[in-house]
Amino acid sequence: xKIRYLxxxxxxxxxxxxxxxxxxxxxxxxxxxIPASATAAKxxxxxxxxxxxxxxxxxCHGDDLSQxxxxxxxxxxxxxxxxxxxxxxxxxxxxxxxxxxxNCKFSYKRExxxxxxxxxxxxxxxN
Amino acid sequence: xxxxxLTTILFFSMSFLALQSQSDSSLWRYFGGEGGRGVATAxxxxxxxxxxxxxxFAYQPGLLPARSWDRMMxxxxxxxHFGEDIAFDDQKIASDLYNYLTVNAADxxxxxxxxxxxxxxGANEAPLRVTDTPYIYRKHRxxxxxxxxxxxxxxxxxxxxxxxxxxxxxxDDDNVKIPxxxxxDDD
Numbered sequence: 001x002k003i004r005y006l007x008x009x010x011x012x013x014x015x016x017x018x019x020x021x022x023x024x025x026x027x028x029x030x031x032x033x034i035p036a037s038a039t040a041a042k043x044x045x046x047x048x049x050x051x052x053x054x055x056x057x058x059x060c061h062g063d064d065l066s067q068x069x070x071x072x073x074x075x076x077x078x079x080x081x082x083x084x085x086x087x088x089x090x091x092x093x094x095x096x097x098x099x100x101x102x103n104c105k106f107s108y109k110r111e112x113x114x115x116x117x118x119x120x121x122x123x124x125x126x127n
Numbered sequence: 128x129x130x131x132x133l134t135t136i137l138f139f140s141m142s143f144l145a146l147q148s149q150s151d152s153s154l155w156r157y158f159g160g161e162g163g164r165g166v167a168t169a170x171x172x173x174x175x176x177x178x179x180x181x182x183x184f185a186y187q188p189g190l191l192p193a194r195s196w197d198r199m200m201x202x203x204x205x206x207x208h209f210g211e212d213i214a215f216d217d218q219k220i221a222s223d224l225y226n227y228l229t230v231n232a233a234d235x236x237x238x239x240x241x242x243x244x245x246x247x248x249g250a251n252e253a254p255l256r257v258t259d260t261p262y263i264y265r266k267h268r269x270x271x272x273x274x275x276x277x278x279x280x281x282x283x284x285x286x287x288x289x290x291x292x293x294x295x296x297x298x299d300d301d302n303v304k305i306p307x308x309x310x311x312d313d314d
Contacts, residue, residue: 071182071183073183074183074184075279075280075288076180076182078181098216101216102212105212
């Protein structure tokens with residue numbers, strides 16, 4: 001009986017911890033040749049870039065990633081992006097890809113380049 | 128003796144079944160008070176909350192008829208969802224959402240508000256905005272613009288700004304609190 005509980009417990013914890021995102025592998029999946037310019041600093045710079053007025057990353061996520069954001073069109077509250085305050089962030093490859101695509105289209109009306117994507121993720125990881 | 132019991136049991140099971148057939152979610156609907164008066168909750172659908180509720184209030188399926196959801200989930204509409212391209216890469220997710228939305232749509236629900244929304248629409252009307260349904264439009268018509276356009280609200284589409292129990296599908300006057308104004312009496 002006890003063993004069964006232990007097994008269940010082990011199964012639960014392993015599903016939580018087994019897959020942390022391998023960022024190098026993720027970046028590789030976007031391009032085999034990520035330029036050295038793709039950095040957290042570049043991501044920070046792009047954070048406020050708004051080719052479409054009022055639609056930068058910061059428009060919804062704010063400048064302080066540890067704070068709750070608010071969707072610029074709908075006012076829907078958005079949980080903090082910072083993995084330090086919100087440990088669920090950047091834990092699933094599927095979600096990272098989904099949101100990069102959706103939000104780049106929101107802000108730039110196109111998908112982001114691998115350089116931009118790496119810069120954003122590096123910026124979010126370090127904030 | 129046995130016959131007497133049988134009649135009683137039959138009577139209760141018949142009335143139970145009759146009530147069940149009227150309901151969306153069995154006993155909860157019957158005993159849930161406001162549950163049956165608003166629209167069926169969407170809070171229990173994780174996929175819907177994650178996919179749609181991340182950017183905006185997760186409008187309950189019971190706020191629009193199935194033909195509206197059918198239109199909304201079409202490829203054309205998804206690539207221009209109120210100005211945004213939100214096309215799904217994962218077709219399984221898209222079809223799961225489609226099924227959830229249409230099965231639980233207003234015209235398939237017996238909840239009070241869902242029925243009123245359905246009744247207010249022409250048989251071929253398929254609005255994409257909840258606020259374009261005559262019933263919902265009528266319900267909000269008298270609210271002054273300044274209360275709607277204030278930053279904490281923004282638009283009538285921001286249900287939760289004033290309907291404090293909107294996430295549970297309850298839109299009763301009692302749970303309305305307009306920022307900077309307070310309770311709103313709909314009479």
